[in-house]
Amino acid sequence: MTIKVGIIGCGRQAPKHISGYQAYGNVELIVSDIANDSALALSRKFSTRVMSLDEIINDPEIKVVSVCTPVKTHDEIISRLVENKKHFICEKPLSTSKSNLNAINAKIEINNLVGMAGYIYRFASAFTLGKNFIDKVKSSENSENNISESIDRAYFRIGGPGSHAVWQHKKDDQGGAINEMLVHMLDLMIWYFGNITDIYEVKKRIHYPTRIVNGQTINADVEDYVLIRVKTEKSVDVTIEADLMSSSFTQYAHFSGKKASYTGSIQPTIPTCLHLKGDKLDSPSVHMHGYKNLYVDQIKYFLDCVLKSNKHDKCTLEDSINILNSIQRIQNFN
Ligand SMILES: NC(=O)c1ccc[n+]([C@@H]2O[C@H](COP(=O)([O-])OP(=O)(O)OC[C@H]3O[C@@H](n4cnc5c(N)ncnc54)[C@H](O)[C@@H]3O)[C@@H](O)[C@H]2O)c1
Structure with a gap:
């Protein structure tokens, strides 16, 4: 049909x-x-x-x-x-x-x-490997809510020029580095480490108020840089840096602690490295991913949920509500 x-x-x-x-x-x-x-x-x-x-x-x-x-x-x-x-x-x-x-x-x-x-990013193998790794760490710690004995800090980075459409650089159009870039990393942070419990620092800046978008000079009135430092439900200290001013796209995540470390990215040039100290081999495992069209997997997941009544547990409305709660706390922090 x-x-x-x-x-x-x-x-x-x-x-x-x-x-x-x-x-x-x-x-x-x-x-x-x-x-x-x-x-x-x-x-x-x-x-x-x-x-x-x-x-x-x-x-x-x-x-x-x-x-x-x-x-x-x-x-x-x-x-x-x-x-x-x-x-x-x-x-x-x-x-x-x-x-x-x-x-x-x-x-x-x-x-x-x-x-x-x-x-x-939920469909990138680097990040599903990261999620499985955290679940493994959790089961080795025998603790559902606190993984900080193994992993206690994380850093998420995303940036790019974001220069193709004027609305991306306008506050009234709900553009800016928070809505365009940070949200992706908030989604990964919540998936991995739970919601924000405490906020230590929020820096929002407009570094380039005048920008050239599609050959036209425009005045930007929304942040092109944001940095947040927070603690999450799983007692992990998380720093996220996001921008709309890097000259080319960059994205990766790193987390570590006394017993484990992880690096991964959606970019095919960056391998995923996982290291659980004290594990059988006690050496990092490294995965190269190559280029993959993630939209094929994303749309397949969506259509399978619609047509085959598969359980829908990725990128749900509840996830978006959690992300929005985080954004509102970040926006209101001073
Ligand atoms: N998942 C990702 O990695 C990713 C990357 C870039 C953008 N996005 C998101 O995708 C969305 C679209 O971004 P884009 O870069 O494709 O924007 P875009 O400006 O390139 O395209 C948007 C299109 O929507 C049309 N449009 C505007 N208002 C409309 C309306 N009311 N009804 C019908 N059409 C309308 C515009 O004319 C335009 O052609 C945004 O939410 C953006 O945040 C996601």
């Missing part, structure tokens, strides 16, 4: 989602954008149909939708999708409003829908 899928927003992320649906197979794709030229260009590239957002929402045969629009549009689009009983995957961050996230979550449960956020 062919599945009809709507893609809303035809910018940078949309082709990545499309590559995932095409790899899954048996899909008919329909694209939509507030800028009709963008929808037409994408439809020509991937031989899809074009519809308006209203047409997608009112088409009862379209049950699955990818939302690839800027952050400030997510609330309205997702609310309309769940009202009309559509399963959705929406790019991160889902929302900057806790009440909207709670309302969407309630509707998802009532209508038995899958609602997923696009935290793509």
Whole structure:
């Protein structure tokens, strides 16, 4: 049976989602954008149909939708999708409003829908190896809530130019280094070490108020750099540094303590190193990953949850609520 899928927003992320649906197979794709030229260009590239957002929402045969629009549009689009009983995957961050996230979550449960956020790093083998490693450390410590005898500190880094769209550099458009970059690492931090219990330090800066975006000089009014130092539920001290001003993309995570250490990245040039001291070999194991299209795995996971009723436990609404709680605590810290 062919599945009809709507893609809303035809910018940078949309082709990545499309590559995932095409790899899954048996899909008919329909694209939509507030800028009709963008929808037409994408439809020509991937031989899809074009519809308006209203047409997608009112088409009862379209049950699955990818939302690839800027952050400030997510609330309205997702609310309309769940009202009309559509399963959705929406790019991160889902929302900057806790009440909207709670309302969407309630509707998802009532209508038995899958609602997923696009935290793509959950599908990178470097980070699933990291999660399995932490679970192994936990079982060796025999402790569910505190792994600090083995691992007591972590550092997460993400940065890039983020220069292709003006909205990414505007506060009113909910751009900035927190929403665009830090959220990815908050998601990994919470997955690995639990929610924030204490905040020691938050630094937010606008280092480059004037930037050139797509050849146009713009005034940025939202942070392009953020650093946080926090403690988490598993008693790990975590530092995260995120920016929208590095000249090229960089991303990695490192954690360590008396008995264990880990380094991993989404970047294929950085190997994953795991070391559990006192383990049989007592030497690090090193994994090279190469390039992989993570959107193939992400969309497969999403569609399997929708079509095969697989348990949905990755990138859930609850995860997005936890991330938003962290962001609000970080934003309010002074
Ligand atoms: N997962 C990742 O690694 C990753 C990377 C980059 C961006 N993102 C996220 O993806 C989302 C989109 O980012 P992007 O870089 O593709 O943005 P983009 O600016 O390249 O594309 C967004 C598109 O949405 C369209 N649009 C805007 N408002 C709309 C509306 N109301 N209805 C329909 N279309 C609308 C725009 O015309 C544009 O074509 C954001 O949430 C961003 O944070 C995720």
